[in-house]
Amino acid sequence: MNAPVKIETTLKDWETDQEVRWCPGCGDYAILKAVQRTLPQLGADPANTVFISGIGCSSRFPYYVESYGFHTIHGRAPAFATGAKLANPELDIWLVTGDGDGLSIGGNHLMHVLRRNVNMQIMLFNNEIYGLTKGQASPTSREGTKSPSTPIGSYDHPARPAAFALGAGARFVGRGFDVSKNLPDVLKAAHGHQGAAFIEIFQNCIVYNKDVFNDFAAPKGAEDQQLWLENGQPMLFAGGAKGIALNHDTLSLEVVDVTDGDWEAAKVIVHDVTNRSIAHMLVEMPFGPFPMALGVLYDDPRPTFEAAAMAEKAAASEGKEANLAKLLGKGQTWTVSGTAQGPV
Amino acid sequence: MATVAPNDADLTQDGLPANPESVVVRFAGDSGDGMQLTGGQFTLSTALAGNDLATFPDFPAEIRAPQGTLFGVSAFQINFGSREINTAGDAPDVLVAMNPAALKVNLAALKPGGLIIADTGAFTKRNLDKAKYDANPLEDGSLAKFDVLAFDISEKTIEAVKPYGLGNKDALRSKNMWTLGLALWMFDRPREPIHDWLRGKFKSKPDIADANIAALDAGHAYGETAELSGPLKQLHIEPVPSDPGLYRTVTGAEAVSLGLVAGAQLAEMPMFFGGYPITPASAILHHLARLKEFDVTTFQAEDEIAAICAAIGASYAGSLGVTSSSGPGIALKGEAMGLAIMTELPLVIVNSQRGGPSTGLPTKTEQSDLYQAVYGRNGDAPMPVIAASSPGDAFECAIEACRIAVQYMTPVMLLTDGYIANAAEPWKVPDPADFAPFPVEFLDQPNDGENFLPYKRDGKGARPWVKPGTPGLMHRIGGIEKHELTGNIDYSPDNHQRMTDARKNKIDGIAKELAPQGVTLGPDGDDAGGKLAVVGWGSTFGPIRRAVDNCRRKGMDVSHIHVRHIWPMPSNTGELLRKYDNILVPEMNTGQFKTVLRDQFLVDAQPLTKTSGQPFQIAELEEAIGKYFDGIPDNEGGQVLVNDDQLPSPDGGAE
Numbered sequence: 001m002n003a004p005v006k007i008e009t010t011l012k013d014w015e016t017d018q019e020v021r022w023c024p025g026c027g028d029y030a031i032l033k034a035v036q037r038t039l040p041q042l043g044a045d046p047a048n049t050v051f052i053s054g055i056g057c058s059s060r061f062p063y064y065v066e067s068y069g070f071h072t073i074h075g076r077a078p079a080f081a082t083g084a085k086l087a088n089p090e091l092d093i094w095l096v097t098g099d100g101d102g103l104s105i106g107g108n109h110l111m112h113v114l115r116r117n118v119n120m121q122i123m124l125f126n127n128e129i130y131g132l133t134k135g136q137a138s139p140t141s142r143e144g145t146k147s148p149s150t151p152i153g154s155y156d157h158p159a160r161p162a163a164f165a166l167g168a169g170a171r172f173v174g175r176g177f178d179v180s181k182n183l184p185d186v187l188k189a190a191h192g193h194q195g196a197a198f199i200e201i202f203q204n205c206i207v208y209n210k211d212v213f214n215d216f217a218a219p220k221g222a223e224d225q226q227l228w229l230e231n232g233q234p235m236l237f238a239g240g241a242k243g244i245a246l247n248h249d250t251l252s253l254e255v256v257d258v259t260d261g262d263w264e265a266a267k268v269i270v271h272d273v274t275n276r277s278i279a280h281m282l283v284e285m286p287f288g289p290f291p292m293a294l295g296v297l298y299d300d301p302r303p304t305f306e307a308a309a310m311a312e313k314a315a316a317s318e319g320k321e322a323n324l325a326k327l328l329g330k331g332q333t334w335t336v337s338g339t340a341q342g343p344v
Numbered sequence: 345m346a347t348v349a350p351n352d353a354d355l356t357q358d359g360l361p362a363n364p365e366s367v368v369v370r371f372a373g374d375s376g377d378g379m380q381l382t383g384g385q386f387t388l389s390t391a392l393a394g395n396d397l398a399t400f401p402d403f404p405a406e407i408r409a410p411q412g413t414l415f416g417v418s419a420f421q422i423n424f425g426s427r428e429i430n431t432a433g434d435a436p437d438v439l440v441a442m443n444p445a446a447l448k449v450n451l452a453a454l455k456p457g458g459l460i461i462a463d464t465g466a467f468t469k470r471n472l473d474k475a476k477y478d479a480n481p482l483e484d485g486s487l488a489k490f491d492v493l494a495f496d497i498s499e500k501t502i503e504a505v506k507p508y509g510l511g512n513k514d515a516l517r518s519k520n521m522w523t524l525g526l527a528l529w530m531f532d533r534p535r536e537p538i539h540d541w542l543r544g545k546f547k548s549k550p551d552i553a554d555a556n557i558a559a560l561d562a563g564h565a566y567g568e569t570a571e572l573s574g575p576l577k578q579l580h581i582e583p584v585p586s587d588p589g590l591y592r593t594v595t596g597a598e599a600v601s602l603g604l605v606a607g608a609q610l611a612e613m614p615m616f617f618g619g620y621p622i623t624p625a626s627a628i629l630h631h632l633a634r635l636k637e638f639d640v641t642t643f644q645a646e647d648e649i650a651a652i653c654a655a656i657g658a659s660y661a662g663s664l665g666v667t668s669s670s671g672p673g674i675a676l677k678g679e680a681m682g683l684a685i686m687t688e689l690p691l692v693i694v695n696s697q698r699g700g701p702s703t704g705l706p707t708k709t710e711q712s713d714l715y716q717a718v719y720g721r722n723g724d725a726p727m728p729v730i731a732a733s734s735p736g737d738a739f740e741c742a743i744e745a746c747r748i749a750v751q752y753m754t755p756v757m758l759l760t761d762g763y764i765a766n767a768a769e770p771w772k773v774p775d776p777a778d779f780a781p782f783p784v785e786f787l788d789q790p791n792d793g794e795n796f797l798p799y800k801r802d803g804k805g806a807r808p809w810v811k812p813g814t815p816g817l818m819h820r821i822g823g824i825e826k827h828e829l830t831g832n833i834d835y836s837p838d839n840h841q842r843m844t845d846a847r848k849n850k851i852d853g854i855a856k857e858l859a860p861q862g863v864t865l866g867p868d869g870d871d872a873g874g875k876l877a878v879v880g881w882g883s884t885f886g887p888i889r890r891a892v893d894n895c896r897r898k899g900m901d902v903s904h905i906h907v908r909h910i911w912p913m914p915s916n917t918g919e920l921l922r923k924y925d926n927i928l929v930p931e932m933n934t935g936q937f938k939t940v941l942r943d944q945f946l947v948d949a950q951p952l953t954k955t956s957g958q959p960f961q962i963a964e965l966e967e968a969i970g971k972y973f974d975g976i977p978d979n980e981g982g983q984v985l986v987n988d989d990q991l992p993s994p995d996g997g998a999e
Contacts (some may be wrong), residue, residue: 068819083661
């Protein structure tokens with residue numbers, strides 16, 4: 001995205017000397033590897049890459065990537081990243097947040113970084129639980145989730161990160177999951193997008209919310225519940241036996257059977273990443289009756305915040321001299337002449 | 345208690361002499377009457393005439409309070425004279441009342457024998473009812489102890505602007521200009537600068553400019569005619585002798601903005617300003633938003649927290665990060681300040697204090713965020729605090745805040761208050777060449793042989809500043825305790841002890857390089873000492889200086905010490921304070937700096953507090969100083985009571 005010169009690196013170049021401190025088996029390991037595998041493919045320059053995070057398990061991420069890193073405070077990473085990007089638009093910024101950090105304490109900042117469209121990749125690790133504080137229900141926990149703070153089961157209605165992002169004005173919404181081999185492709189697409197690119201990454205918290213995504217993300221056998229979206233391709237899943245079509249009477253999506261590969265006959269939708277209406281339907285598509293929409297759900301760039309800020313600064317400065325002495329003496333002034341006299 | 349200020353002691357019941365040393369004028373009207381504008385332009389013309397001056401703008405928290413009501417009154421007080429002026433004046437000599445409510449709210453403050461100029465056109469039954477007057481005070485003899493000049497300003501304004509074809513409502517908008525014209529005549533001021541200003545302000549509406557100019561000229565002409573018959577007479581106030589040079593007026597908000605720009609230029613840095621709208625701090629964002637050619641980026645964030653976080657992010661990326669707010673917003677920024685302290689990144693935080701707690705008194709002044717500034721963060725989180733004493737002083741303080749921030753890699757808080765932010769004073773335009781540059785040097789190569797240690801400190805205890813984008817120096821920082829050299833996460837007991845000490849020592853060490861604390865008024869150096877030191881900080885400078893000056897002239901052994909560097913204080917401060925038998929600390933809070941002085945130096949500092957949202961009056965301070973010399977034991981210090989005569993008046997902001 002921002003690296004004008006492609007740098008040759010390997011996965012190893014992106015590893016730090018720090019011991020990774022996530023629980024053994026945590027989905028974060030897989031995401032870290034996917035990112036470290038993606039960065040060399042992008043030709044990213046470690047010196048120009050900055051990982052900025054908030055607080056939580058996911059937010060320890062910057063310590064493990066050999067680049068610049070800033071582990072900030074709970075929920076506020078988007079604000080730090082916005083300031084850094086405005087100060088130096090050349091930086092290639094990756095934001096790392098979680099469902100608690102990004103949607104609870106930091107929901108406000110996430111909304112604004114998306115609507116402003118500050119150019120960066122925003123990875124939200126969604127494990128539907130507070131891990132680092134030992135397992136309380138989070139804003140994405142499903143109704144009925146039993147946790148130390150909801151011993152009888154949560155009655156909170158869960159937030160949907162991708163729907164939140166799109167509603168906030170995001171111009172790129174992607175989805176993946178920790179152990180998915182396709183995750184690097186989603187990351188690459190996000191990186192290629194000029195603007196705030198939001199990626200929801202389902203992540204398995206093996207200690208406090210184990211295997212809640214197994215219905216579509218289980219290592220074996222759940223593939224049929226994955227709808228991998230590809231621009232210009234029909235929305236097919238379950239090995240091409242099923243597809244997503246638009247019911248024109250109800251203006252809603254429906255699952256249709258595809259016979260003999262004839263998806264056109266079944267009126268399966270061809271994915272257009274710039275179609276915002278369809279994107280809204282995809283992020284609202286309930287899992288269970290429908291498969292989980294993964295990949296690039298929406299990608300339709302528009303001018304970025306920092307570009308507008310720089311353009312405005314350039315226009316406002318044009319023909320103006322940055323003369324401090326003149327600035328200080330601006331406005332209506334008067335001159336006192338004669339010999340100096342002290343105050344009375 | 346309409347006390348007569350000593351500088352105006354020559355005033356008598358017979359009103360103003362023809363050549364007074366100083367005069368206090370209060371313009372009061374409905375918040376929609378343009379009183380702040382009138383006051384501002386009168387200030388400018390007064391400055392251009394070479395008088396020293398101080399102003400006190402007072403306006404309701406509501407933008408357009410219901411017309412004609414007591415709580416909708418907006419006032420602007422100016423004290424100007426041919427000698428040094430330190431405050432906006434204790435009590436006005438002249439009150440301009442644009443409606444009954446303005447008269448009612450401000451009358452108690454007026455000096456006996458003072459002049460009331462009132463617009464009879466606004467003294468209608470309806471407006472009298474709204475101001476809770478049973479009878480028209482202009483007619484019932486209740487103003488007998490004052491000079492009253494009452495006439496129909498509304499009608500005369502409509503008449504004056506008639507040629508411009510405005511409707512009555514629009515015509516009446518020029519009422520304030522008519523009144524300003526009269527005031528300009530009264531104090532022998534030129535009209536041309538106001539003409540120029542009006543033409544500039546209404547560049548695209550020349551008709552409106554002409555109508556306002558006509559109103560202004562008509563008011564002026566009225567003065568000339570009225571002089572023949574009524575109590576109105578022209579006064580002449582000699583210019584004050586002052587240092588030769590170029591002058592302008594400046595408000596604290598302007599001076600802070602200019603000082604920040606100067607500070608960034610002296611550091612040779614781009615500036616990033618993150619702000620969020622809040623009274624009375626927003627003016628700084630507004631000023632800086634227009635100075636982009638100085639490599640200033642302004643960012644109106646989604647909230648106070650994002651404003652400071654973005655500023656820290658910008659500092660991290662290699663700009664000079666600045667944020668600004670008032671008490672409630674500063675409270676929200678607290679956690680992020682801790683991160684700036686922990687990651688040791690430069691940052692300037694401007695706090696324009698207002699009355700608190702909570703929303704408190706948004707448009708009134710107070711100094712009650714001192715504890716918040718010095719002590720108000722979680723953990724051991726030391727941070728330098730600087731306080732500006734006047735609008736002009738805010739310029740230098742802002743530069744100083746920038747310097748300390750970049751040289752010590754630390755957030756710095758600059759305290760001003762609502763009074764400093766809004767008040768204007770004449771300001772000798774500084775020459776940027778008089779300030780020593782402090783260019784920032786970013787680290788761009790290893791600092792420990794072949795190795796790079798992000799937390800290896802220099803002689804000042806500061807860690808290196810490395811911009812992301814620098815090849816070979818990739819590293820990670822964050823709010824978790826980190827190893828004293830590598831910056832890697834390190835929770836070990838020894839390391840936390842050493843890092844806590846290092847953070848404290850770095851800030852404490854600033855004290856050593858500060859100029860020694862001096863005595864503002866009174867014997868200094870080896871001769872310092874005596875019976876009483878009045879120790880102030882911030883905007884109490886003006887009244888303390890004048891009160892101490894007056895008391896010294898009466899022979900009292902009293903000195904004024906004003907502290908700019910609140911934390912840490914210059915190394916000699918304790919030693920200096922111990923040279924006095926007594927220490928009195930006047931503050932617009934319940935005694936916060938008094939506590940800091942006791943805490944730091946174990947001295948018996950006594951508080952003199954005032955928390956009515958009103959600045960100290962000179963007379964109040966003189967009375968408090970006098971108690972150390974009256975031979976009566978144990979009556980010193982304490983609380984200054986609410987002053988019904990002073991701005992903001994109790995009716996002005998209540999209901």
